[in-house]
Amino acid sequence: MNNANWLITDNGSRWKHNTAFENWLSFKADDSEFWKRLYVGYYKLIDHKFYVNGMKLINRELEKQKKFGGGRALPASNQYLTRDMVYSLHRFGAMFDEYFMFKFYQLNAIGRETFICDKYRFEYYRTLNKAENRIIFDNKGKTFELFGKFYKRxxxxxxxxxxxxxxxxxxxxxxxxxxxxxxxxxxxxxxxxxxxxxxxxxxxxxxxxxxxxxxxxxIIQQAPEMAILHPASINTVRVCTIICKSGIKIFAPFLRVGRGGAIIDNAFAGGLGVTVAPDTGILCSYAQSESGEVFRYHPDTGVPFVGFQLPDWDNAIALSKKLAVIVQSNRCIGWDLAYTSDGWIMVEGNCRGQFVVQQYPDGIGKKKELLEYIADI
Missing domain, CATH: 3.30.1490.20 (ATP-grasp fold, A domain)
Known part of the structure; x- marks a missing residue:
């Protein structure tokens, strides 16, 4: 089968046969297990190789979730979850790990539709950013050439x-x-x-x-105000800027915090994500790991998350907006910032960053907000 009518990610993976019939069938599947079975069967029929490979990934994810749960039962039968995960992939663009991080098994189609899922991320970035600028952020040397004065190291x-x-x-x-x-x-x-x-x-x-x-x-010398959360890691804030006609918008900032003595704060290394209130810089959710663990207090330092004030937040926002206008043809960039004795500094920029940690700590989908900004570009 050729790639006509398929939505395709930047790495060449086709994931949705975007035709009138497929869309009609997907909406029928929203409210009926019978139609959901037909919808899944449709993909099994039209792209059997992809379907078979997907089953392997689903089985791997289910085993991972059992491990995360410490042996506790999954929220539904393997048969139901498998069918629902295939449906969620093609209907909402949800990766198999996102299905669990966003707790799709608890949500109907309306609730699932509120989340920005990973497969659709590429469609949004194609609207927001120029493909030829990708090298600026994908290659760390190119990033430094343009933004080096903001590294302060x-x-x-x-x-x-x-x-x-x-x-x-x-x-x-x-x-x-x-x-x-x-x-x-x-x-x-x-x-x-x-x-x-x-x-x-x-x-x-x-x-x-x-x-x-x-x-x-x-080595970045993190200031005590941020080191108090977890001294071993540089605990960074992701501030996503979107250049709109009405100005530069701040979209769903979040904090990443390391744990267990790890030097990095990323989710794959066991790091925790926390939602940040964009207007105040105050943490407004519990911390959550990629595996679904939820923490009211940091598990190593005991620092409470909700209500923690990030230092000098106005200048974090000011720096992000200053960075945003350097490559204006890339309207949406996620800026990773660290706080030092010299104030906020740039760690790196992301022109195709995932929207996962923006959504799973507080459990609130951010698609409506993002689409409103896209309508204003």
Missing amino acids: DFLAVESENDFKTFAAFIAKHPTFVIKPLDSSGGRGVRKVTLNKENEVSDFFSKEFKKGCFAVEE
Whole structure:
């Protein structure tokens, strides 16, 4: 089957056969298990290979959820959940982990429709951002070239073996540093490293460059006001800006907090997400992990989440808006910010960031708000 009428993600995965018949069938499936079975069967028929691979992913997700639940029973039978997850993927664009993070098994079609699900994320970003600008944010070296003055720390992109001398000079100045793949996201591959001996530097460089291009950064010195939450990690705020006709809007900011001594705060490493009130910078939800754990207090430090005031919030917003206008043809960017003794600094920017943590800590879908901003661009 060719890709005519299919919605396709940026990585080439087709997920919705966007025809009048499919849409009619999907709406019928909203209120009827009979029609839902037919809807799932439709996808099994028209793209059997995709369906079979999807079953493997669903089974893996169900096993993961059983593990997350400590052996507790799933919210419904495997048969029902499998059917409902396939339906939710093609009807709402929900990834299989999102199905559980957004608690779709508790919601009807109206409730599910309020969430921004991952597959539709690509459609929204194609409207909001220019594809040719993607390299600016996907490559950390390119990001630094444009936004380096807002980092307020030393940074080096290593893209060639000829960069060794510069790398050695960087290590001489910062023997303890952070390393990350040049094109990674979600905190994957981020490590804190210390090199004290000259021969270590050469061996380390050779070993790392064989894996691919990478970046090294000076360690961010987090201010006590944020370190109190979890000192081992840099606890960052994601502030998403959307450039509209009526001005720059702040969309669904959230805080990420590490735990268990981890140096990063990302969800895949066990980090916690917390909703931030955009007008005040006050945390307004309990913290939640990707696996569905909910915390009123930080599990390591005991700091309560609800009511915690992020420091100097007005300047966090001001910095985000200043960053937003540098590449104005990218109307929607998620800015990761850290708070230091010098105030808020930029960690990185995201032009295709997921909308997951914006929604699961408080359990409120943000699609209506996003579509209102898109209508104003």
